[in-house]
Amino acid sequence: xxxxxxxxSLDATVYLGENQLDREVEKAFASDLMSDVLTLKETPILVTxxxxxxxxxxxxxxxxxxxxxxxNKKPSDDMLELAEENDMVVLGCQYSMFxxxxxxxQLGLKPLY
Amino acid sequence: xxxxYTVVEGDFVNAGTASSSVxxxxxxxNVNPQVxxxxxxxxxxxxxNAIAHAYGGKVSVDIDSDxxxxxxxxxxxxxxxxxxxxxxxxxxARPEVRDMGFGxxxxxxxMQKNVDKLNVTSEVGVGTTVEMEVNFV
Ligand SMILES: Nc1ncnc2c1ncn2[C@@H]1O[C@H](COP(=O)(O)OP(=O)(O)O)[C@@H](O)[C@H]1O
Ligand SMILES: [Mg+2]
Numbered sequence: 001x002x003x004x005x006x007x008x009s010l011d012a013t014v015y016l017g018e019n020q021l022d023r024e025v026e027k028a029f030a031s032d033l034m035s036d037v038l039t040l041k042e043t044p045i046l047v048t049x050x051x052x053x054x055x056x057x058x059x060x061x062x063x064x065x066x067x068x069x070x071x072n073k074k075p076s077d078d079m080l081e082l083a084e085e086n087d088m089v090v091l092g093c094q095y096s097m098f099x100x101x102x103x104x105x106q107l108g109l110k111p112l113y
Numbered sequence: 114x115x116x117x118y119t120v121v122e123g124d125f126v127n128a129g130t131a132s133s134s135v136x137x138x139x140x141x142x143n144v145n146p147q148v149x150x151x152x153x154x155x156x157x158x159x160x161x162n163a164i165a166h167a168y169g170g171k172v173s174v175d176i177d178s179d180x181x182x183x184x185x186x187x188x189x190x191x192x193x194x195x196x197x198x199x200x201x202x203x204x205x206a207r208p209e210v211r212d213m214g215f216g217x218x219x220x221x222x223x224m225q226k227n228v229d230k231l232n233v234t235s236e237v238g239v240g241t242t243v244e245m246e247v248n249f250v
Contacts, residue, residue: 034214038154038223050214054161057129058214060136061153063146078126 001025001108003066003089006045009107010093010100012068016080017089025066028109030101034058042112047104049097051075056082068093070100114138114176120160120187122169125213131172132157135183138176144249151227152181152247158220159185159243165210166190167241180229180248191237199225199233 004021007014014021027044031037037046037058045066048055051073059067060082067083069075069092075083083090093100105111116138118131132153139149156172163170167189175182192198199221206216225231230246 032214033217035217035219035223053126054213061132061157063150
């Protein structure tokens with residue numbers, strides 16, 4: 001599926017990467033623990049409630065190109081600047097982590113483990 | 114090639130600047146992306162530790178044609194029991210560190226998993242030095 005399908009299903013806000021929503025996504029990983037994200041060999045879309053600069057840095061190190069912030073957490077300008085340098089797509093939605101993951105699972109995104 | 118970076122005490126916002134910069138350099142040198150990921154994940158965890166558990170420090174990086182050597186040396190409380198600190202899940206992190214998405218006791222294990230050589234030396238009350246090496250091939 002594409003990021004556009006995800007945006008539609010989550011009624012998501014696109015903070016960055018409006019013109020890249022045709023990117024294909026196959027898998028998702030949900031965590032607020034960046035050390036855990038840093039263990040991933042694959043590069044899923046990240047679903048997280050942790051909204052600070054370290055989230056974006058972690059995506060940079062782990063080469064993750066897409067992130068969704070849940071519960072209306074809004075990324076700061078600094079975060080978006082760093083994310084833009086790395087060609088990331090940054091989304092946000094109002095739903096809880098649980099509901100977000102449920103909707104994405106229903107949509108057909110696959111887990112890593 | 115030699116590079117040095119300063120890790121500033123308490124500066125969580127800038128944790129990872131050394132790793133980001135090393136990533137750019139290695140990309141320019143056409144190092145295998147998988148290898149770059151291993152290097153920067155390990156260095157990033159070490160940088161976070163120098164801020165989370167010590168009072169900042171210095172990162173020095175030496176890049177050769179076949180490997181990278183990284184040394185993160187901090188001034189800090191030191192680690193009384195290194196074997197214990199290396200155990201997955203062991204952490205003395207403050208809530209502030211957890212709020213940044215770290216502090217689950219996975220940093221040192223993450224470093225160990227990603228590098229070819231890891232050497233941690235520490236003196237209580239003085240500081241900690243983490244030396245890491247990753248081979249490019
Ligand atoms: N540079 C350091 N200075 C002092 N103590 C450290 C340092 N690095 C690690 N430690 C100790 O080792 C523990 C485990 O480190 P780590 O595996 O990175 O997990 P975490 O950072 O999540 O606590 C830390 O909680 C701390 O007690
Ligand atoms: Mg750590």
